[in-house]
Amino acid sequence: MMKQLSKEQLLSIHSNGNIQLPQAMHLQLPEKVLQFGTGVLLRGLPDYFIDKANKAGLFNGRVVVVKSTGKGSTDAFAAQDGLYTLCVRGIEQGKMVAENILNASISRVLSAAAEWPAILQCAENPGMQVVISNTTEVGISLTADDVHAAPPASFPGKLLAFLYRRYQHFKGAEDKGLVIIPTELIVDNGKKLKEIVLELAARNNLPQDFTNWVTQANYFCNSLVDRIVPGALPAKEQATMEQELGYKDALMIMAEAYRLWAIETNSPVVRERLSFSEADSGVILAPDINVFRELKLRLLNGTHTFSCGLAVLAGFGTVRQAMEDTAMEACIAALMLQEMAPAITDIYITAAEAARFANSVLDRFRNPHIAHQWLSITMQYTSKMKMRNVPVLLRHYSRTQEVPQLMALGFAAYLLFMRSEQTAEGAYKGTANGQQYTIQDDHAAWFHDQWKRLEPGVLVKTVLSNTELWGTDLTALKGFAPAVTGMLSALLQEGPRSVIKKVNHVKMSV
Structure with missing residues (x-):
């Protein structure tokens, strides 16, 4: 009987050229990214780029994922130690592409409803550099929210609480600001998210010094994502893949070969922190996207x-x-x-x-x-x-x-x-x-x-x-x-x- 994919099981997987595997050291990389959303688009695009960069020795950081909604659980991620298989299928420059990648970019998945203190504790991590989100277009909207709730109701409220904890812990240190990249499919998503965060800060009567820190030390980047990630494979194809790879994977997903993550910035600081962009031509950093x-x-x-x-x-x-x-x-x-x-x-x-x-x-x-x-x-x-x-x-x-x-x-x-x-x-x-x-x-x-x-x-x-x-x-x-x-x-x-x-x-x- 096949075993479930896990960190322990990883040691016994042999690629035979059928799958790109991480090395043991990739599972020990420090947490550098906070990601709001467990959806297939994030796992098939940003997490794909980060994993690829880690395997190339370029980014050397893993992702803490925040499950914001109350639907479903984090059990599948916990059971597999955040590991999942990405099957890339499609046509690129007229040629068929078929790649299987065991993605090791996710360190852990935390539930906002049940583990909010642990999420806020991530704000105290000096190595944290990047925030990514995909909370649907509705997620980037202004609603009445209490930043001191555990957790705040909205995504911007949760982000604001995280930033406030980081500001307090590091006493407003300029170099502890974050690069914040929403991927929701709305125009000027970074700009709009920043405006909402600042408005929520004002409504919650947070200090002006904190607001200044949000504006001056953090980088909200507009971004555009483009990749079709249908999600789970058809049952028959999933069974065939598991048989071929030698393990069961409840998180296996498929993505097309084409990928684009265009991030709007002209900041050398942002470019340095997003070093994963060097691993794949699908990540584009440009002053205008x-x-x-x-x-x-x-x-x-x-x-x-x-x-x-x-x-x-x-x-x-x-x-x-x-x-x-x-x-x-x-x-x-x-x-x-x-x-x-x-x-x-x-x-x-x-x-x-x-x-x-x-x-x-x-x-x-x-x-x-x-x-x-x-x-x-x-x-x-x-x-x-x-x-x-x-x-x-x-x-x-x-x-x-x-x-x-x-x-x-x-x-x-x-x-x-x-x-x-x-x-x-x-x-x-x-x-x-x-x-x-x-x-x-x-x-x-x-x-x-x-x-x-x-x-x-x-x-x-x-x-x-x-x-x-x-x-x-x-x-x-x-x-x-x-x-x-x-x-x-x-x-x-x-x-x-x-x-x-x-x-x-x-x-x-x-």
């Missing part, structure tokens, strides 16, 4: 949004299935490389950078180990089109008066996807390939009404001219409304699969 956010928002998220309606209508369940279809793959690639990438190049983003990022996105879309549902991407479709794609469309027209045919197709497919029937329960249901799907969009009722009242040509003009939806009149874009109307007519008369092949053939022949 907006370029990386723009690339991700437009070329990854934007391509998803332009393609999701068309993919659902054409009968593709997942992104991977669409990329396995020659015509659909070519359509998505042409959309990204020929229309979207040129539209976002400017003095900050070069054509080469946009093309390189676009090709990495296509590799990610092709990953056979990720089952990303197209229907889930259609959630709040209208707001995603406005935020992600209308700016790209406008930038395209600022450079050229030519109609972007594939953007027009994506918009037409969006309109057709939003055609619905209302159920007795009030839900809005569309139909594709004989199957119903639920439209989860705040504007579903409005589109339902437009489709009931208007013929397609009028509907296109009505939707595109709606400045409340888009912030601008899209019928003012030369030739765009007629192109969308033509694409919508073709989708209705010929069907999505036929249109994909036809538009792809025209695009490739240009």
Whole structure:
């Protein structure tokens, strides 16, 4: 019978080239990082980088993890001494990647509810240097909180209490400040977290000297993370991996090959403390990370949004299935490389950078180990089109008066996807390939009404001219409304699969 992964069991594991193992000394490294969150993204990205750096002798520090929520327990981490297997699966530069890594970056996991004094004691560790968080977007918000509670209710409250204990213990020493890097998916996450912490300090009547120390001795860095970490492997694959590796692992997770952690800083102190950044090109320290956010928002998220309606209508369940279809793959690639990438190049983003990022996105879309549902991407479709794609469309027209045919197709497919029937329960249901799907969009009722009242040509003009939806009149874009109307007519008369092949053939022949 296989034994559970643990520090003791580690000594008997033989890699045989199947897994990257830590050495005994890596389990004795000092604690340098406090991490709020036990989720798979943190274990698959920041903890991956730290473990890799430790094995390269670059960072030489481990992570104390704080479990902030009351759900679940820390038992699995305790039973395995914080060890877990990360299975990296995907495509990188056109080549399949399959790596198994036994991650030894986590020293222990502490429950905020049950072990708050032990967490505060970590603030007294002179070697503590970095704080990382991923508490969901809701975590970085201002709520009434008591910094003296055990523990404070909110994540910013817990962080403030930790900083206050550190300030008191080291008597405000300048060199005992921390590098604080939230990874929550909101713009300017570091800046917003700092503002909330300072506001909570004022509401809790903490000393002005402490507030000055927070501002002057600590570094709150904006950051952007990008890696798909689905989490646990499918049961059959998990069993196969455990058999191959020779141990059971309740914490085994999978991540795609692509990884990015862009951290905004121009401080030599921060660069020195984040020495793990030297171990992997996926960690980028830069004075401005907006370029990386723009690339991700437009070329990854934007391509998803332009393609999701068309993919659902054409009968593709997942992104991977669409990329396995020659015509659909070519359509998505042409959309990204020929229309979207040129539209976002400017003095900050070069054509080469946009093309390189676009090709990495296509590799990610092709990953056979990720089952990303197209229907889930259609959630709040209208707001995603406005935020992600209308700016790209406008930038395209600022450079050229030519109609972007594939953007027009994506918009037409969006309109057709939003055609619905209302159920007795009030839900809005569309139909594709004989199957119903639920439209989860705040504007579903409005589109339902437009489709009931208007013929397609009028509907296109009505939707595109709606400045409340888009912030601008899209019928003012030369030739765009007629192109969308033509694409919508073709989708209705010929069907999505036929249109994909036809538009792809025209695009490739240009």
